Amino acid sequence: xxxxxxxxxxxxxxxxxxxxxxxxxxxxxxxxxxxxxxxxxxxxxxxxxxxxxxxxxxxxxxxxxxxxxxxxxxxxxxxxxxxxxxxxxxxxxxxxxxxxxxxxxxxxxxxxxxxxxxxxxxxxxxxxxxxxxxxxxxxxxxxxxxxxxxxxxxxxxxxxxxxxxxxxxxxxxxxxxxxxxxxxxxxxxxxxxxxxxxxxxxxxxxxxxxxxxxxxxxxxxxxxxxxxxxxxxxxxxxxxxxxxxxxxxxxxxxxxxxxxxxxxxxxxxxxxxxxxxxxxxxxxxxxxxxxxxxxxxxxxxxxxxxxxxxxxxxxxxxxxxxxxxxxxxxxxxxxxxxxxxxxxxxxxxxxxxxxxxxxxxxxxxxxxxxxxxxxxxxxxxxxxxxxxxxxxxxxxxxxxxxxxxxxxxxxxxxxxxxxxxxxxxxxxxxxxxxxxxxxxxxxxxxxxx
Amino acid sequence: xxxxxxxxxxxxxxxxxxxxxxxxxxxxxxxxxxxxxxxxxxxxxxxxxxxxxxxxxxxxxxxxxxxxxxxxxxxxxxxxxxxxxxxxxxxxxxxxxxxxxxxxxxxxxxxxxxxxxxxxxxxxxxxxxxxxxxxxxxxxxxxxxxxxxxxxxxxxxxxxxxxxxxxxxxxxxxxxxxxxxxxxxxxxxxxxxxxxxxxxxxxxxxxxxxxxxxxxxxxxxxxxxxxxxxxxxxxxxxxxxxxxxxxxxxxxxxxxxxxxxxxxxxxxxxxxxxxxxxxxxxxxxxxxxxxxxxxxxxxxxxxxxxxxxxxxxxxxxxxxxxxxxxxxxxxxxxxxxxxxxxxxxxxxxxxxxxxxxxxxxxxxxxxxxxxxxxxxxxxxxxxxxxxxxxxxxxxxxxxxxxxxxxxxxxxxxxxxxxxxxxxxxxxxxxxxxxxxxxxxxxxxxxxxx
Numbered sequence: 001x002x003x004x005x006x007x008x009x010x011x012x013x014x015x016x017x018x019x020x021x022x023x024x025x026x027x028x029x030x031x032x033x034x035x036x037x038x039x040x041x042x043x044x045x046x047x048x049x050x051x052x053x054x055x056x057x058x059x060x061x062x063x064x065x066x067x068x069x070x071x072x073x074x075x076x077x078x079x080x081x082x083x084x085x086x087x088x089x090x091x092x093x094x095x096x097x098x099x100x101x102x103x104x105x106x107x108x109x110x111x112x113x114x115x116x117x118x119x120x121x122x123x124x125x126x127x128x129x130x131x132x133x134x135x136x137x138x139x140x141x142x143x144x145x146x147x148x149x150x151x152x153x154x155x156x157x158x159x160x161x162x163x164x165x166x167x168x169x170x171x172x173x174x175x176x177x178x179x180x181x182x183x184x185x186x187x188x189x190x191x192x193x194x195x196x197x198x199x200x201x202x203x204x205x206x207x208x209x210x211x212x213x214x215x216x217x218x219x220x221x222x223x224x225x226x227x228x229x230x231x232x233x234x235x236x237x238x239x240x241x242x243x244x245x246x247x248x249x250x251x252x253x254x255x256x257x258x259x260x261x262x263x264x265x266x267x268x269x270x271x272x273x274x275x276x277x278x279x280x281x282x283x284x285x286x287x288x289x290x291x292x293x294x295x296x297x298x299x300x301x302x303x304x305x306x307x308x309x310x311x312x313x314x315x316x317x318x319x320x321x322x323x324x325x326x327x328x329x330x331x332x333x334x335x336x337x338x339x340x341x342x343x344x345x346x347x348x349x350x351x352x353x354x355x356x357x358x359x360x361x362x363x364x365x366x367x368x369x370x371x372x373x374x375x376x377x378x379x380x381x382x383x384x385x386x387x388x389x390x391x392x393x394x395x396x397x398x399x400x401x402x403x404x405x406x407x408x409x410x411x412x413x414x415x416x417x418x419x420x421x422x423x424x425x426x427x428x429x430x431x432x433x434x435x436x437x438x439x440x441x442x443x444x445x446x447x448x449x
Numbered sequence: 450x451x452x453x454x455x456x457x458x459x460x461x462x463x464x465x466x467x468x469x470x471x472x473x474x475x476x477x478x479x480x481x482x483x484x485x486x487x488x489x490x491x492x493x494x495x496x497x498x499x500x501x502x503x504x505x506x507x508x509x510x511x512x513x514x515x516x517x518x519x520x521x522x523x524x525x526x527x528x529x530x531x532x533x534x535x536x537x538x539x540x541x542x543x544x545x546x547x548x549x550x551x552x553x554x555x556x557x558x559x560x561x562x563x564x565x566x567x568x569x570x571x572x573x574x575x576x577x578x579x580x581x582x583x584x585x586x587x588x589x590x591x592x593x594x595x596x597x598x599x600x601x602x603x604x605x606x607x608x609x610x611x612x613x614x615x616x617x618x619x620x621x622x623x624x625x626x627x628x629x630x631x632x633x634x635x636x637x638x639x640x641x642x643x644x645x646x647x648x649x650x651x652x653x654x655x656x657x658x659x660x661x662x663x664x665x666x667x668x669x670x671x672x673x674x675x676x677x678x679x680x681x682x683x684x685x686x687x688x689x690x691x692x693x694x695x696x697x698x699x700x701x702x703x704x705x706x707x708x709x710x711x712x713x714x715x716x717x718x719x720x721x722x723x724x725x726x727x728x729x730x731x732x733x734x735x736x737x738x739x740x741x742x743x744x745x746x747x748x749x750x751x752x753x754x755x756x757x758x759x760x761x762x763x764x765x766x767x768x769x770x771x772x773x774x775x776x777x778x779x780x781x782x783x784x785x786x787x788x789x790x791x792x793x794x795x796x797x798x799x800x801x802x803x804x805x806x807x808x809x810x811x812x813x814x815x816x817x818x819x820x821x822x823x824x825x826x827x828x829x830x831x832x833x834x835x836x837x838x839x840x841x842x843x844x845x846x847x848x849x850x851x852x853x854x855x856x857x858x859x860x861x862x863x864x865x866x867x868x869x870x871x872x873x874x875x876x877x878x879x880x881x882x883x884x885x886x887x888x889x890x891x892x893x894x895x896x897x898x
Contacts, residue, residue, distance in 0.1 A: 035565075044518045068496055069493045116484075122458070
């Protein structure tokens with residue numbers, strides 16, 4: 001993309017309404033614009049990152065064998081009356097009536113709707129196990145929406161639902177989701193720690209939240225410092241294997257890690273003192289096993305191998321897709337702006353032309369642009385007639401991990417400058433070497449490689 | 450995908466509520482399930498096609514130089530009061546109040562919101578031309594939703610908005626959209642004819658609708674038969690060239706083609722009688738030029754090169770993404786089921802194992818599955834323990850364009866059977882040849898090739 005043809009409305013001043021760094025930078029980098037309280041338009045740069053995060057979620061769900069579908073945003077109130085949650089949900093649920101006076105609501109979650117789909121179409125244990133998920137906009141009418149996309153009212157969430165014949169199978173689905181989520185977050189450059197949590201209005205006994213450590217997190221968290229040394233990495237795993245998934249669960253959850261909701265001071269104090277940590281965390285996902293809580297009242301049963309009708313065992317599993325943009329920025333930024341991890345960066349590299357209009361510099365930039373594009377990478381070329389200082393400030397603010405700077409002086413020596421946004425280190429090298437270097441870096445993070 | 454692990458709830462019986470063939474087949478093929486009147490869940494097979502159509506729209510928008518973003522589904526009523534449309538829009542607009550009593554609505558279209566974004570961020574003619582678009586769920590509270598996704602209430606639409614300094618530039622944007630839409634629909638296997646239309650509540654003088662001819666279309670259309678001979682094909686076009694885009698517009702709109710809303714009997718009768726056609730059509734898109742209708746009341750101005758503040762010239766341009774699934778099926782089916790065009794098919798080929806459990810047949814199917822997958826294609830392998838007749842009926846119903854049938858008898862002679870869903874013709878050939886044939890077919894339709 002050429003910046004002269006893009007829509008990147010960066011702000012020089014810090015908007016006064018933004019209290020946390022991710023909100024400030026998302027506004028300043030022209031990623032979002034508030035449409036009304038807690039509701040945002042995703043400007044082109046923000047939308048690109050949102051889409052990358054969504055793509056990673058889809059790819060990792062497919063890897064785990066989960067099936068993508070899409071439920072609508074609006075639901076009939078009747079289903080929620082059946083489960084008993086229509087009255088329970090309170091003022092956070094946005095309710096409305098259609099032109100015929102039928103009660104409807106903007107879905108805050110989808111247990112009822114998916115259970116209805118299941119009971120309408122599945123009747124036999126032979127069709128299990130089954131995990132269906134979607135990535136869809138939800139609405140929760142927060143009384144005080146704030147922190148930008150971190151606590152918005154209209155937000156994008158991945159929610160998945162497993163249907164299993166037995167509790168054992170359902171707990172495998174739970175473990176499989178935990179493994180899949182570890183991979184998912186790591187691909188986004190995040191360390192998200194599974195912590196024992198409280199189930200809230202979803203219900204159920206087994207639940208873990210995934211928390212990203214960040215000073216601005218809304219939860220206080222308590223953990224054994226050994227946990228931050230764990231990496232899932234690129235290990236191969238058979239998602240059908242109960243043993244392999246169980247082993248990962250044990251590895252990642254056997255050490256103490258809890259939010260303030262479930263914190264147990266006595267257990268915490270059993271950790272050697274030098275490993276006890278208190279910090280703040282941002283919740284980016286949660287998994288639940290809740291057994292037959294919805295399948296029993298809603299009649300979601302299957303015939304087992306003996307011909308008996310039994311309610312299925314279920315769980316639900318969520319990733320806060322739009323909130324992740326905020327979480328990633330909270331975890332990865334400096335005082336100049338955002339620092340995108342390679343896995344989610346909106347553009348793979350920036351090209352800064354120090355002397356727009358100089359024939360040689362223009363040609364070198366065009367050649368870099370063409371080479372990167374031919375490799376399947378997306379460069380952002382700042383081809384505006386602006387001063388170098390302004391171009392650098394924009395690139396630093398929007399946080400592309402790699403920048404190639406092209407100027408007449410370097411070109412005389414046959415070199416351009418390759419700069420890492422994270423370390424700030426620069427290196428002079430031939431243009432084709434810069435392209436090779438960037439290609440090699442992304443070969444590790446792009447899907448299918 | 451292996452069918453034994455997929456969620457494909459095909460129905461044997463025709464649902465009584467479905468009056469048109471696309472609705473019947475989408476229900477029977479397990480693509481959608483009604484959640485409430487005019488609101489659908491997209492089951493896995495339906496979601497896959499929806500995503501493919503959305504991807505084609507994104508790719509062709511990018512090709513035309515339009516910039517993707519995303520506006521929220523819910524909007525504040527205030528903006529619509531500013532444009533004067535809040536009261537005009539009537540009962541089709543779904544209105545609600547949030548917990549603080551603020552008036553909100555589920556966006557039926559986005560002229561107000563995009564104009565607000567534009568006026569907040571753009572101030573100079575140097576930032577023009579600019580076309581922003583998104584693909585987002587809309588809601589229109591149809592009094593009698595029917596025909597499945599063809600006339601639903603919650604529907605997915607691409608809507609784009611151009612901002613230009615002059616009327617001439619804005620008309621170029623109009624032409625550019627027309628060209629881009631011709632390419633978009635052809636990639637989906639559709640012939641969509643641009644017809645002079647009525648602007649309705651959007652406003653403006655220049656507008657064309659794109660109609661797909663189909664017996665079940667809601668509009669009566671009148672056209673010169675020469676128009677159906679026109680093909681955009683894979684011609685190269687410079688979307689920046691006013692002349693090239695204008696030439697395409699003239700080529701595709703100079704012959705008579707109108708809906709009943711704008712039909713002119715006198716003009717129609719000037720066509721030689723043997724070329725006059727009356728038919729029915731399904732609207733799948735519309736483009737508008739409406740000048741300063743929104744920019745003037747909402748203050749969306751830029752400074753021109755003389756320093757004068759002038760309101761920008763705008764247009765809006767829509768593609769009915771979810772409705773397209775219905776339109777494609779109406780245009781492409783037979784009495785056994787859907788016939789997907791290669792550009793949007795949910796899976797590229799079906800593999801039918803005639804004797805599941807036979808070691809040789811199973812191995813041959815697995816090898817085909819692996820080869821197709823390695824080529825970047827997605828096969829659907831019917832690995833269920835079912836009779837051949839049932840497997841064929843399912844494949845015909847869900848309409849994959851190519852089917853490979855594998856059985857012990859053919860394998861003895863070293864062959865499998867490759868069948869075209871469209872022609873019904875079959876050919877025996879070696880498994881690797883079947884794979885090559887399918888790869889060659891898709892090489893022409895897949896992006897980037």
